[in-house]
Amino acid sequence: MCLIDKLAGFKSAQLSTMATAMTLIVSFSVISFHRAAAEDAAINGTGQPGPYCGRFNVLGKVNVESANKFLDAMLTLNSMIYPESHTERWVGKTVPCNILGDEFQVCRACQEEITQEQMDAIRPMLTSSSHRIWHDRWHRMWRLSNEVTLDKPFDVLTKDQVDNDNLESLTLLIKEGWLPEHNASQFLTTTQAFRGESFFYMHRQMIKMVNFELTANGLPCIQPWRDLPPIVDKNWPIPRLVHNPKLLSQANQLHDEIESVLRRVSEESYLRTVSLDVLARDITFKDNIHADLHTLYADDKATTQAKCQNDEATSRTCDDLTSDLSSQVNKHFWKLHGLIDNLIGKWLKANDYDIVSENCEGKTRCYKWKGTYLGKLP
Numbered sequence: 001m002c003l004i005d006k007l008a009g010f011k012s013a014q015l016s017t018m019a020t021a022m023t024l025i026v027s028f029s030v031i032s033f034h035r036a037a038a039e040d041a042a043i044n045g046t047g048q049p050g051p052y053c054g055r056f057n058v059l060g061k062v063n064v065e066s067a068n069k070f071l072d073a074m075l076t077l078n079s080m081i082y083p084e085s086h087t088e089r090w091v092g093k094t095v096p097c098n099i100l101g102d103e104f105q106v107c108r109a110c111q112e113e114i115t116q117e118q119m120d121a122i123r124p125m126l127t128s129s130s131h132r133i134w135h136d137r138w139h140r141m142w143r144l145s146n147e148v149t150l151d152k153p154f155d156v157l158t159k160d161q162v163d164n165d166n167l168e169s170l171t172l173l174i175k176e177g178w179l180p181e182h183n184a185s186q187f188l189t190t191t192q193a194f195r196g197e198s199f200f201y202m203h204r205q206m207i208k209m210v211n212f213e214l215t216a217n218g219l220p221c222i223q224p225w226r227d228l229p230p231i232v233d234k235n236w237p238i239p240r241l242v243h244n245p246k247l248l249s250q251a252n253q254l255h256d257e258i259e260s261v262l263r264r265v266s267e268e269s270y271l272r273t274v275s276l277d278v279l280a281r282d283i284t285f286k287d288n289i290h291a292d293l294h295t296l297y298a299d300d301k302a303t304t305q306a307k308c309q310n311d312e313a314t315s316r317t318c319d320d321l322t323s324d325l326s327s328q329v330n331k332h333f334w335k336l337h338g339l340i341d342n343l344i345g346k347w348l349k350a351n352d353y354d355i356v357s358e359n360c361e362g363k364t365r366c367y368k369w370k371g372t373y374l375g376k377l378p
């Protein structure tokens with residue numbers, strides 16, 4: 001349950017006068033936070049602010065100050081109701097948790113290991129069907145934007161000219177309002193120019209969502225992997241190898257490939273010659289280490305099937321790392337996407353930037369995102 005829901009349950013009778021006062025502060029923060037999100041979303045032209053733990057949305061350029069004010073109020077109230085949580089020690093201070101070059105810092109602690117408690121805190125958000133479907137549709141949009149060209153517009157293609165996966169995506173996205181029915185191809189083409197950056201941007205927003213959610217629950221943020229863990233690692237074993245050590249040489253090959261691409265794309269001599277967009281394309285469409293990482297850390301088939309036997313879109317347990325409906329429920333997702341996200345920081349550094357932002361006005365050494373969010377908000 002979201003902390004805010006848990007706290008809401010304590011309203012009136014159970015609260016002391018002081019705590020009631022805190023509730024008012026929280027409500028005030030929620031309102032201003034909510035309003036900021038709504039205004040930003042409107043300015044952005046992105047429509048409604050999406051549910052963020054049912055209420056919040058960091059995709060709508062939420063102001064970091066109001067986010068932290070809100071979190072401080074939550075943490076104070078939490079420590080009053082649950083004194084053993086000691087979340088008051090986090091009020092008023094933030095620590096970086098390796099979202100390199102980003103101004104949105106809300107973490108109060110940063111932790112290498114991912115605990116059951118952390119997963120329990122973020123699971124309700126990540127397993128909700130709205131979140132699952134949102135992530136799936138975003139990836140469909142993103143993949144389509146790589147396939148479509150203006151000289152071969154989708155709108156006029158007959159069925160046999162589009163492969164089945166793309167046709168299914170196209171139909172779904174139009175039906176659900178992600179794509180305009182007419183000129184779908186034109187729409188996709190406009191997103192093409194910076195689809196690489198959009199990939200970085202979108203997943204960074206997801207990392208921020210999770211960090212916000214963890215902090216709102218009085219828990220540490222997830223520290224991304226700085227390097228790929230060794231093939232045999234006591235903290236981060238390859239799940240399939242735990243079940244079947246015979247797969248070692250196969251997994252090792254994939255592991256080595258990922259490691260060598262990561263090494264190459266981390267070199268300053270390479271980073272200085274590519275745009276942020278090209279860097280993202282290199283690790284997704286070209287040497288697809290993004291997909292390889294998902295494959296490497298995925299569970300074996302039987303385990304996945306057991307967790308995903310019901311409808312994946314509404315499942316409470318499915319965390320198949322190879323599916324866009326479910327990968328975000330898997331703890332490895334946050335470690336490996338953190339590793340990929342770190343490349344943004346490496347690129348910024350190699351190209352003499354300190355920060356990346358949607359608004360660089362009045363800021364020095366600031367890189368302005370060219371590819372931001374494409375598609376519908378959650």
Ligand SMILES: [Cu+2]
Nearest residue numbers: 135139203324
């Ligand atoms: Cu994704």
